[in-house]
Amino acid sequence: MKRFLFLIIPFLFLIACQANEEEIIEPNNDTPTSAENETTIQDKTLAEFFQEDQTIANFKGEGNEYASYTLQTQHPYENYVVTYEDNGGTIVQRIYRITKDNIGLLSEMGEAYDPVIPSFKELESMQVIDIYLAAPLEVGTRFNDWEIISTLETVETEFHTFENVIVIEKKEEQGNITRKFLVKDYGEIKREFIMVSDEAEVIVTSTFEKLL
Template identity: 45%
Template sequence: MKRLLIPGGLTLMLLLGGCGDDTPEGPEEPEVQLPPGSDTNVTDEDPEDVEEAEEPEEPAGKEPDSDEIDPLSFFMDDGTTAQFEGEGMEFATLTIRTDYLEEDYVALYEDNGGTTILKVYRLADDKVELVKEEPEFYDDYNPTSEELEELEAVSTYLEFPLEEGNTFDDRTVVETGATVETPYETFKDAIVLESEESENATNRWYFVEGYGEVKREFITQEEGEEEFTVTSSLESIE
């Protein structure tokens, strides 16, 4: 087959002639704006990336501490009355009424059959303080916010964390996760506190989160004598 050979110069002229087309272009067509949500609005973004971008960011702040303790959980519910069975002496039988006052204040009315003692506690994140203790109190205590704020600490009732070996005031945490028997229930996760009242006498308290104090003991033993114990144990809650 014969091939048609075109000189290189002629080829260049033909190409230049093609580039010199002066035909005027028509007016540009207006861009059509499609309504939001139209199926024709296609983007190159990955749908998963879009969803992730729309998720709100978590606010910056302190992460919750699963071990954090609510001091209020070491008191009975507001308005409840607890009966404690007594052994060892007449005044070991107790009736304790719980009354929530202003925020962070709890009052206990402790009736031992001989007198009623008012005890007021102030709650903080790291401790509970006894701020008022008054025997022979037979009325309801209705202080103002200002009166509560003016109360000064008498002693530290609890200090957190309640870990074995920790000491506050004259109290020491001697055991955690203890089993304690009461007429109301056998508790298996009690916290035991002790205080040496004298060389031969010890006070012991048993606390359970969600109930507060469920048992108390006064233990004494004179030299050459048997140990003597006075006990108040939770019997009922109304």
């Protein structure tokens, strides 16, 4: 059982007001259009669901020895995020691209003990292999096998009590359930895996504990 969970858990789990000037300024073609402004705002909103650059956080695990882990977050380029999840058994590197519509997972590599971050050009050419989170951020939004089931959850942790937490859920045919709890400025603050078997229900959680 521990070996099974060891393999599955790592992979589951930005106005200033400007005074009016008397001089009339001609329109500038370089000024972003309303659509471009909207795109920028949406991109920023989704980018807020990651921790800040160079942040290292500790997650407390319950239910399995590999549920505890540290998470290091890097922002090597605009709209790209790289995380390193170390649960004591392996280190998983994940690379994400942020767009106006979603956060796409570009790469997920285990045993990342000496990882290399691709160049910007290389990242631009990479294809999305999974969707981590998608807009609109409202109940009922579905992406791949995931669904947003709540946007008003309260999650108590040893670090802080978080309000307005977004909960996404995935249900498997066997009855297993995975939930991720995400909040602005911190990203994923809790992960919950419920495995149903003939013997008993196994619940494994990883909860944000502190910043290192």
